Amino acid sequence: MKLSVGKYQNELEMLCSYFHNEKVAERIWQKDYTLWSDKPDEISNRLGWLNSPASSLKLLSEINEFVSSVQKDGFKKALLLGMGGSSLAPEVFRLTFGVKEDYLDLAVLDSTDPASVKYFENNFPVEETLFIVSTKSGGTVETFSFMKYFYNQTLKKVGKEKVGNHFVAITDPNSGLETTAKELNFRKIFLNDPNIGGRYSALSLFGIVPAALIGVDVKNILQLAEAFSFTTKLNNCNDNVSAKLGLIIGLLAKNKIDKLTFINSKKLSYFGAWVEQLIAESTGKIGKGILPVVGEDILEPKQYSNDRVFVHFHLKNENDLNEKINALTNEGFPVIDISIDDYNEIGSEFFKWEFATIVASWVIKIQPFDQPNVESAKVVARKMVQEYKETGKLSELPISCEENGIKITSNFQSSSVRDQIQNFLSQLEKQNQDIPLPYVAIQAYVQMNKNNEELLQKIRTAIQQKYKIATTLGFGPRFLHSTGQLHKGDAGNGLFIQFIYDPEIDLPIPDEAGNDKSSISFGVLIKSQALGDRQALLDNNRKLITINLGKDIQSSLEKIFDCVK
Numbered sequence: 001m002k003l004s005v006g007k008y009q010n011e012l013e014m015l016c017s018y019f020h021n022e023k024v025a026e027r028i029w030q031k032d033y034t035l036w037s038d039k040p041d042e043i044s045n046r047l048g049w050l051n052s053p054a055s056s057l058k059l060l061s062e063i064n065e066f067v068s069s070v071q072k073d074g075f076k077k078a079l080l081l082g083m084g085g086s087s088l089a090p091e092v093f094r095l096t097f098g099v100k101e102d103y104l105d106l107a108v109l110d111s112t113d114p115a116s117v118k119y120f121e122n123n124f125p126v127e128e129t130l131f132i133v134s135t136k137s138g139g140t141v142e143t144f145s146f147m148k149y150f151y152n153q154t155l156k157k158v159g160k161e162k163v164g165n166h167f168v169a170i171t172d173p174n175s176g177l178e179t180t181a182k183e184l185n186f187r188k189i190f191l192n193d194p195n196i197g198g199r200y201s202a203l204s205l206f207g208i209v210p211a212a213l214i215g216v217d218v219k220n221i222l223q224l225a226e227a228f229s230f231t232t233k234l235n236n237c238n239d240n241v242s243a244k245l246g247l248i249i250g251l252l253a254k255n256k257i258d259k260l261t262f263i264n265s266k267k268l269s270y271f272g273a274w275v276e277q278l279i280a281e282s283t284g285k286i287g288k289g290i291l292p293v294v295g296e297d298i299l300e301p302k303q304y305s306n307d308r309v310f311v312h313f314h315l316k317n318e319n320d321l322n323e324k325i326n327a328l329t330n331e332g333f334p335v336i337d338i339s340i341d342d343y344n345e346i347g348s349e350f351f352k353w354e355f356a357t358i359v360a361s362w363v364i365k366i367q368p369f370d371q372p373n374v375e376s377a378k379v380v381a382r383k384m385v386q387e388y389k390e391t392g393k394l395s396e397l398p399i400s401c402e403e404n405g406i407k408i409t410s411n412f413q414s415s416s417v418r419d420q421i422q423n424f425l426s427q428l429e430k431q432n433q434d435i436p437l438p439y440v441a442i443q444a445y446v447q448m449n450k451n452n453e454e455l456l457q458k459i460r461t462a463i464q465q466k467y468k469i470a471t472t473l474g475f476g477p478r479f480l481h482s483t484g485q486l487h488k489g490d491a492g493n494g495l496f497i498q499f500i501y502d503p504e505i506d507l508p509i510p511d512e513a514g515n516d517k518s519s520i521s522f523g524v525l526i527k528s529q530a531l532g533d534r535q536a537l538l539d540n541n542r543k544l545i546t547i548n549l550g551k552d553i554q555s556s557l558e559k560i561f562d563c564v565k
């Protein structure tokens, strides 16, 4: 790891001495909750991941046996149903490593958008698909909805005798999913160490079982990660890179350099979504937070404000971004350069960032293992679903402006989409000096596909350039289990652009597995989630505009881009 922290070098050295004197590394390994709180709740039982590499190594023969059994049964594909910490590490493994010959092609479903669910139904024929139902709590609404939907589809195709054979659960002992999986006769139930939270679970069964299914050399990854983990026991931060990383991030955040901007090389770009959840959900609460910025276009140094710290993450021989990185360093921005020799070191990187995040949380005085604001959006969404069940309809948003199929809900009185958007973004110009610089978060409740991503990215970059601020892009409801915590829990410096649309198709969510009776659809669920989060953001005094793109997402997004420019 190479560092350039400019004028913060002295403060960093002082902080390193303090870390050393306080024996922080040693105390982390002793699971000393007082580092973050005066109460042990959701801390003492959340540090099990420190031992994940060793514990998972011990489970390898069971995992390998399972992989052989599904290969023998002819499964070609695997669809992982899960949210946040239960799905992001498997996605990193799949997109980074690809699929080894004779292993299963894996994808992650973490969207309740009907078009997304339909996409996976069309592309993952149930006869050859293994469904991995992955949820720590064992009751997450999205995960259960996917499970019931695909269970019923599979039941119809393969019959009662064989359906359970297509399902595997990864969950905590005694969870709702464990009970359901037993009732439905799943082929296998993996019970994880309950002392591990979702976003810290990459090297536990939640990450390792899916990785083994696609043929990743998990043994090597875990051995490297275990060896690396020993370095995190050292109190001297010059020997403990993970600690040093955390100290820098925490120190800079305290100085309002709180936009941790990842510039990942092409081959390691998929790591971004995982690290984004880890940092946002761990640090974004009680009016504080470090905003992870992932996937932004890289601009000239003069186009950034002084709230940025950059992380350049790349393979050693991938140097194509060096020029841009050097330009940022020369301009005086803090830059952290992390390189790895080969993909198998990714396990050590998971560990490094987990450790760094809890050290940064110690610096900024945050409890890194809970997510207090996630529940608030869920509560409103549940109320809406209940209302729908009773009345047969969802409450409608008041419309402030309607033009060319686009409907906007905002606080502004203007009948033009352009004025609405410009008025909303002009709030970026009035800055509150007491809190860090603002950012814009685009929250898109649309299908996460190439076309939509490209158009949303165009809008994002236009805002980034015009206002010289940090921007993020998240797809709903996926981001609700990632940056969603920080959006509602941080200092309140975010501006939120929420995109929803009117889906052409909808799909019923079965009330229970094995029975087609359905009270709500995926379309109703995703809308309730969007409106629930909208309400939770407003309840936390966040600035927000909701834009309904109508039926033609592409042409509406083009129009919005035109209004932002």
Ligand SMILES: O=P(O)(O)OC[C@H]1O[C@](O)(CO)[C@@H](O)[C@@H]1O
Pocket (backbone or CB within 6 Å): 083, 084, 085, 086, 134, 135, 136, 137, 138, 139, 140, 143, 198, 199, 281, 371, 374, 480, 481, 482
């Ligand atoms: O694994 P579970 O319990 O389904 O939770 C999924 C995700 O939801 C959250 O609990 C809240 O967003 C995350 O922390 C977690 O990773």
